[in-house]
Amino acid sequence: MTPVLSVRNITKRFGTNTANDHVTFDLYPGEVHSLLGENGAGKSTLMNVIYGVYGADEGEIFVNGKRAEIASPKEAIGLGIGMVHQHFMLIPAFTVAENIVLGMKKELRLDMKQVEAQILEASQKYDLHVDPHALVSTLSVGEQQRVEILKVLFRGAKILILDEPTAVLTPQETEELFKILRNLKKDGVSVIFISHKLNEVLSISDRVSILRRGKITNCFDDLSQCDPQVLASAMVGYQVRLGVDKAEQEPGETVLEVRDLRVDDERKRPIIKDFNLSVRAGEIVGLAGVDGNGQSELIKGIAGLMPLSGGKVVLCGQEMNGKPPRAFIDAGLGHIPEDRHRQGLVLSMSVLENLFLETIQDKPYSKAHVLQKKAITEKAKELVEFNDIRTASLDLEAGALSGGNQQKIIVGRILDQEPKLLIAAHPTRGLDIGATEFVHRCILKARERGCAVLLVSTELDEILALSDRVAVIYEGECMGVVPQAQATKNAIGLLMAGVKNKEASGTAAS
Amino acid sequence: MNKRVRSVLNSLISVVLALVLAFVVIGILLMWRGYDPAATFLALFKGAFVGKSNLSASLVLAIPLILGGLGIALSFRCGIFNIGGEGQLYLGAFAATWLGVNLQGLPFFLHIPICLLGSMLFGGMWALIPGWLKIKKGYNETITSVLLNYVGLYFVNYTLASFFKGEGTLNNQSPKIQESAMLSRLIPGTELSTSLYLTIAIVILFWFIFYKTDIGFKLRAVGANGEAARTSGVNTGKYLLIAIITSGALSGLAGSVQILGYQHLLVQNFSPNTGYDIISVALMGSLHPVGVALAGFLLGALRSGASVMQIMMGVPVTILYIIQGIVILSVLGFSYAKIDFIGLVSGLFSDSKRGMEKEAAK
């Protein structure tokens, strides 16, 4: 059988960094072939080469046995290749039909009624139910993903590339997606499934290839012999033990108290609805939930970055409502923000300056508003060394560092202030395993020191490994707080999908 | 090579290249119209730099450009595109003149500071309108500030035609300011006044605050990434307001130093287009205080030289705007395209392998 897609010796470099190094990869008709690798292993680069977004420096691509020059997405689409990007390529201000038809029509006149009818027909054919007339901005994440898949199939794709499709889904929605994929397989569609989640890959794939540092290191043709441990070790290249060491510890007094918190967005729509949560000294409370369920707003509410429309935030016994962000920091808040580029760092300023974003006005770094160069440099050197921040010089722009080192700047400077409450929002997002381990160690060390930690993450594995208690947020509401012992993947998954069971709500009061 | 030295050199080279490009374009234009480009440029150069009176005229023109340019640089660096310098400058000049005319019997050491502060207050408040609208309401400050330019300009013209019109003159101009409000001359027979010292002091102070204090640190952080600054506890609204008010105040000062320094009364359109030229100065100076000072001096010199050139060669001064436009666009182009001239040059002299290592080290 000839593969529908065959990639031979693809090499792609960015400057001196080789993102793909002689990658060879086959996809057969009607199979789901997963591509597994760490962040930065080169998965997205490879897919973008196949989809014509980047040109490869070396190598060839064959589609249905014929050599193909794919110089642009347009040509990829013409060859029957479709891609669903990790960040959806949808236009919120357009309707579903407008999004789907975009770029498809040669003729000038656009008859939306006719287009909508065609889309409805296709959505029934593939069992992907969407309303063509709805604005994309009104759809849920799961629905948006369906639109993306339909968009690709509507263009006649036979090869479907899914880049981290489950990152934004609940376990239940993921099952739903897998059902769709199995249906598509029957129709002869081949799927490249990109993920770093081991269990999902095992459950959906026919074959798995491992990409590490730009190279294909393994290809597992028979998955019956595989377990997550084997895949994980192959992925990072050395034996890893899944899980972290954590000592038992009795939590102290309550540090953060959130009572009936309400936060509205810019358009005055309620996002956080009567949220209750408390975090005690020396404990880690994990906040699980699918991305976009109000985590950002909750964090910003607790950190004083967004106005509250109701309820209260009590930090170390002080009521914080209406106070500026500075007051929260002074009261003992340390905040590792979710988006390190937008909120955590000033990329155009130096590594040194980024280490002092909170503390620059304090003694001994400033005296009578004048910066004290000596004290600043000494402290910076200490922080860089202590946190193993790899930088050529302190004067280097923070933007020039790798993601892991950037995150170390933030984690290092925040924990150095010895906060009483640490909010760690998606602290390991986009980091490789080494940096992830470092961040986890830092968080656990803070806990040992008696810091109260609120860990927000969409990675259920991370939450379950670190937390003493797990809270679940769904559409801005707290679905329940579960002690670690009772927090199974299934139970949390149901809460993340908005299904409240009695057991969970019974413990929510604690 | 030190990274900072390298970036300074790169900026300098890009400005020089931009100037060369501008002069080539102007040279072609001149030849088309039958002028001698060499003689014209020589007249421009002599008029700008040669001789005590020419040089001091250049400085006189540079002073408002530097002051205003600093303000624009500050607001641009904080992400506020205040292009309302023209209106702020006219209102500042109006305030200084009004105080200079109507306050009587004050000693000069009180009268002059009061006039200068008055102009800064008026300029700052005029800038505060678009600034406040942007920070609190999210309005596009470019459009509001430029509309206020016209409002401010016509308002001042209106006052000069009505209640602030000097007696015994047919022109629309204000009465003369009191002696006690006039800045003293540095060089007799020229228009250069002690405002030169003021300007130098403000450039140094500006540089010091911007780079050597925690206030400047926060201004820079707010400008480069407001959200990160806010997350780390900086009151961004406060710093943005400081930036915009300072920006307007400096534009106002750019107006008042001209009145107190040598004009001594307010005439309609007394400083045409200066409010826009300061934007050119800020951009040519890469939004850095020292760069702004150099760019302001350069543009002042070109302006002063150009009027000599117009008299001697008959070439219109308006070619300056072509030069300005080309220089701004090229400097912006070079900086956004991240062209590394030093790297290019050193690449020419060393073999390719070493050049690549340098690239990798960056």
Add this chain to the structure above:
Amino acid sequence: MEVLKIFLTPDFWSSAIRLMTPLMLAALGGIICERAGILNMALEGQILMGAFFAYLGSYLTQNVWLGLVIAMIGSMSLAVIHAFMSINVKVNQVVVALGLNTLAIGITSTIFRFMFGTDSQMANCPGFKAIHIPGLSDIPFIGPVLFGQYPLTYIALLALFGISWFLFHTSRGLELRAAGENPQALDVAGVDVIRIRWLAVLVTGAFCGLAGACLTLNGLNTFYDNISSGRGYIAYAAIVFGKWNPMGTTLATLLFGAGDALQLRMQAMNFNIPYYFYLMMPYLITFLALVFFMGPSKGPAASNVPFVKDKARSSKRRPKQTSGIGGK
């Protein structure tokens, strides 16, 4: 009140429409560019170029229509630089416009002096004549207001319907709007974003040429320095005011046209107020209208965001910082 009577005369409305025409042309052109994701603060400079080259072309060829073509070429030459700088070099679109506006002042005033000397004896060029559409212009009130206008006004009206249809009822219009909302999505759909944005900027330039021609060829038939006097900024304000919609924007320019017409009428009424006060009015009205009746409004999501092909990488290094430049 005598002032109120002004509003009842067809003469007033006729002149309001005449005065709104350049704003309308520039603003309609600006919408195209804005919708494609290029913030266009250079309307001012392009109008100025259009005005000068309309005059120059009409003077040199002694043909007003050729003058119009030359006007469009003139303003589009500025648009070429704008497109190159903001699309290819990816310079901040506000800042590049400031440079262009300065350049436009330089080019127009200098060539004007070169051609006609510094003590310009106003050399007149052929100009447009008002066209009275037979039959329709005899309708009372509406006739003289709408159907006794200069040709460029009719062109502007055609453009209004043409642009509305193009933006909302054609495939290319959909793609153009997508380029302004999410260029990455358009790119992966296989459409060339760079090409669309280039074309949009050039078309905007052509419209500004027409707008500039209104200033010099509709009765004035000469040129003076900086004749555009902020109309480009007012046109931009009209776009914001009209929420990036052709019809709304046109109504906004009517408001400003009426303000201008009123100001001229009031000057003639001799209230013993220096005329600078009246000169100030259109700008003040625009400003107050923006602030009090409009509120901040959201433009196309990707306005003033350069399109970078390998966004996945570059966005990591250079996130969009300091938002809110583009009326957002």
